[in-house]
Amino acid sequence: MKLWLLRHGEAEPRARSDAERALTEHGRKEVRHAAKHLRERPLTQILVSPYRRAQQSAELVREKLGLSLPLTTLDWLTPDDDPRQVLRRLDEFMAEELLIVSHNPLLGALAGLLVHGHLQQPFTLHTASLICLGGEFPLAGAMTVDALYHPH
Template sequence: MRLWILRHGEAQHRARTDAERELTANGREEVLSSAAQLLGQPLRWIIASPYVRAQQTAELVRQSLGFAEPVVTVPWLTPESDPRKVLENLDLYAADDVLLVSHQPLVGSLIGLAVHGSLQQAEPMHTASLAELEADFPLAGAMELSRVRHPV
């Protein structure tokens, strides 16, 4: 399994609720820059948080890659989701190459758990940072972090 984890692009500071915050113009540019790193990758799934900024990020990536399938929206990718539950849910996709689009602190904690087996070693992830992990199965401490790309 190859797993890419993308933090949403820069979002507005204010909205009625956190879930309703939208990407800024700069955030859209950040996302397109990160999406370019995925060109030619054999993605099978794009899975995203239901929050507006993650949905916008996932849709920008989908369009820029010419990805035919719709974005899969799941409730287990919100900022405060449990990284252990995310790994459990990824079991369903273990045979495929997957892009997750989510938020901090989840993305950093998820990478730390997947690579180090600990929630105490979170990976710093800026807006639109893209991490690539590999493993046979999505298990805590069993995945290898191939690279992290931060937008410039």
């Protein structure tokens, strides 16, 4: 299994709520650049946070790759959700290659949990950072980092 984690691109600093913050033009460029690393990957599912900037990022990836996959929006992929609960729920979405588009601190903590088996070593993910984790199953401490891309 390959689990790809993409942090949304740069977002505007203010909106009526955090959930409504949209991507900046720079953020759109960052996401398009990150999407290049997903070319030729047999993605079978895209899970995405309901927040606007994550939705926009997922749409840009889908557009850049010419994919017709639906986006599965999940309310438990927001910035402050518990990575342990996310890990428990991933069993519902077993796929050969899965992309999650979400936020920090959730994604950095989730990657750390999957690789190290605990929450004390989260990965540093910048806007539009993309990390690929490989393993037989998404289990705490059972995955390895296959690739890590940061935007320029």
